[in-house]
Structure formats: C-alpha cells, structure tokens
Amino acid sequence: MDSGVEGLECDIPLLGIAAWSGTGKTTLLEALLPRLRERGWPTAVIKHAHHEFDVDKPGKDSHRLREAGAAPMVVASGSRFALMMETPGRQEPDLPLLVAQVATLKPALILVEGFKTWPIPKLELYRGDHDRPLAAGTDPWVRALACKPEEMPSEILDRLPAGMAYLDLDDLDGILDWIVDWAAGQRSAKR
Numbered sequence: 001m002d003s004g005v006e007g008l009e010c011d012i013p014l015l016g017i018a019a020w021s022g023t024g025k026t027t028l029l030e031a032l033l034p035r036l037r038e039r040g041w042p043t044a045v046i047k048h049a050h051h052e053f054d055v056d057k058p059g060k061d062s063h064r065l066r067e068a069g070a071a072p073m074v075v076a077s078g079s080r081f082a083l084m085m086e087t088p089g090r091q092e093p094d095l096p097l098l099v100a101q102v103a104t105l106k107p108a109l110i111l112v113e114g115f116k117t118w119p120i121p122k123l124e125l126y127r128g129d130h131d132r133p134l135a136a137g138t139d140p141w142v143r144a145l146a147c148k149p150e151e152m153p154s155e156i157l158d159r160l161p162a163g164m165a166y167l168d169l170d171d172l173d174g175i176l177d178w179i180v181d182w183a184a185g186q187r188s189a190k191r
Contacts, residue, residue, distance in 0.1 A: 010099050013109050013186035015179065018116035018142070019125035020132050025113050028125065028175070035176050036109065041183060044107035046098050048114030055082055095120075109183045121186075123179065125169060128152060136160055143182060146175055 017025050029045060036043045056063040066073040072085035095118055102110055112120060116135065123144045124136050128151030136145040137159050144165035157166065167175050
C-alpha cells in the first residue's frame, strides 16, 4: 500500500487532498462524496483545522462531561454520533490515531483534507496562484495534480515528474475516475 506515515497500519486506501487555503478542497469534496458512494466507495473524511473548534455547546451535558475529563466523550442519537476528545499539549493532530479511529467504521476510502505536508499519497489542487509554490514538483507523495490547464504555464507542467496524473480541476468526472482507479489499485495491491 502506498502509505508513508510511520505507525499507520491501514488496509483502506488513504488519499490526501492537498491545496492552499481557498483553493476549493471542501467544495470539491462536497461534489465528489455522493458520486463516490454511488460508485461503491463510501468515503470517510478527516479534516485538519488550524484553529480551536468545538462541536459541542457550553452548558450541554456532553460539554460539561468533556470539560470534567471524559476522554473520549461520545454523544449518540439514532441518527448520528460524535466523538470528542481533548488533546492538550499537541501542536498538530495525530493523523495515524485519527485514521485508526475512522478505519474501525470500515469505509472503502479515506480522504484527508488539509494535512498537506504529511507523507501520504496526495491529489494536489492548484488554481494558478503563481506566488504560491506548487507541491507536485517537490513533494514525492503527490500522485496527481488537478489544475486549470489554461492557467498553468507549460514550463511548470514540463517539470512535473513522469507518471504523475494531470487532471483538469473543472472536470469532476475525470477527477472522480482518477480517484476510483487509484483507490482500486491501492486496494488490489494490498491483497
């Protein structure tokens, strides 16, 4: 399996969606997720947040119990559940731990949004922000680049590694096909 994260043992294909903020990672995922499910690839998403966030409301029982030290705190109803855990002293989230948590739910694919420097296979999204560096030429984990062809100078594309997939950012079906083919290859390589 094409996974470089030390300590990450996962039989489920894991693909990072890497891009600069504002590139459209979440918008792309919103469009891809129902189509992946239709093709038989129910997909989990792990999203990195660069700030503190809370999915719980102060004053609610679950918040009070989490604040009192429940680790983890699970809130469940008939239609959803949420697992919350304080991680004091950590500068960054523990991706192997998060993947292990999600893997127990047995999705067919795990997409990781926002962990762009982690050593995991990646699809890079690029909107032609030429003042922002393109990772595809320097990050050995980038497996495909999705951009707007008309906005990419040919000298940049010519420097991309041989064998890297080159996708049109506006071709949702092409991106979907590439992800499904890549994930199927990962799955069969593990068997």
